[in-house]
Amino acid sequence: MTTVADPKAPRPPRAKPSRLTTRGNTELYGWVFMRASGVILLVLIFGHLFVNLVAGEGVKAIDFGFVAGKWASPFWQVWDLLMLWLAMIHGTNGVRTIVNDYAERPGTRLVLKSLLYLAFVITVVLGTLVIFTFDPCPSGSPADLLPSFCTAS
Amino acid sequence: MWSWVAHRVTGVAIFFFLLVHVLDTSLVRISPEAYNDVIGTYKNPIMGLGEAGLVAAIVFHAFNGIRIILVDFWAKGPKYQRVMLWVVLGLFVLTMAGFLPRHLMHVFGGE
Numbered sequence: 001m002t003t004v005a006d007p008k009a010p011r012p013p014r015a016k017p018s019r020l021t022t023r024g025n026t027e028l029y030g031w032v033f034m035r036a037s038g039v040i041l042l043v044l045i046f047g048h049l050f051v052n053l054v055a056g057e058g059v060k061a062i063d064f065g066f067v068a069g070k071w072a073s074p075f076w077q078v079w080d081l082l083m084l085w086l087a088m089i090h091g092t093n094g095v096r097t098i099v100n101d102y103a104e105r106p107g108t109r110l111v112l113k114s115l116l117y118l119a120f121v122i123t124v125v126l127g128t129l130v131i132f133t134f135d136p137c138p139s140g141s142p143a144d145l146l147p148s149f150c151t152a153s
Numbered sequence: 154m155w156s157w158v159a160h161r162v163t164g165v166a167i168f169f170f171l172l173v174h175v176l177d178t179s180l181v182r183i184s185p186e187a188y189n190d191v192i193g194t195y196k197n198p199i200m201g202l203g204e205a206g207l208v209a210a211i212v213f214h215a216f217n218g219i220r221i222i223l224v225d226f227w228a229k230g231p232k233y234q235r236v237m238l239w240v241v242l243g244l245f246v247l248t249m250a251g252f253l254p255r256h257l258m259h260v261f262g263g264e
Contacts, residue, residue: 064189094168
């Protein structure tokens with residue numbers, strides 16, 4: 001239990017800057033990033049939800065053919081790539097803030113943040129590879145599972 | 154205070170959904186059958202209600218996030234933060250009123 005100094009007491013001389021207090025403006029940039037990415041994510045995710053859940057037949061129409069039809073277009077590849085990266089950085093930074101707030105023991109913080117950053121790397125790398133190495137018309141697959149343009153030729 | 158709690162709770166929930174969402178979508182890289190099998194297990198009323206809850210969490214987090222930005226950057230933001238919370242809740246109700254009937258129709262409407 002620590003006691004709070006008398007508010008009227010003169011301010012103690014400022015401690016010499018330690019390594020911990022000279023970490024630059026990283027937290028400020030993170031704060032700005034949360035707001036800037038938040039605005040972009042609102043547009044990207046509302047568009048994503050509208051196209052996938054509201055337009056057409058909605059959620060029941062989602063299958064391989066639907067996804068392949070979208071990712072055959074560079075427009076949706078870039079849309080989803082941006083959404084993946086921005087949402088993962090935004091979300092990872094948000095969870096990092098929450099870990100900092102509630103996990104008090106250094107060991108707990110280290111474990112939780114290590115898991116968080118591991119999940120970040122796996123998800124971003126996997127998602128990026130899938131978007132760019134994806135084949136909408138894999139050979140040998142039944143035609144009725146593929147988007148219609150696969151059999152058009 | 155409660156909007157701050159709700160922002161954190163919805164944020165964490167959306168984050169964990171996002172991890173699973175990227176994993177299951179990655180199945181398209183394995184085979185059409187693998188993806189369709191897993192997505193097929195989502196096509197039931199319980200997951201349909203879960204999707205409605207997820208959209209609700211996203212819509213609240215999005216609108217409340219705009220409110221946070223206005224409080225931070227708009228000179229009159231702090232003065233109107235309480236009014237803006239009611240605007241957020243109003244827009245939330247309007248958006249969900251537009252989304253829910255259509256989504257529930259897709260989930261429960263049969264073929």
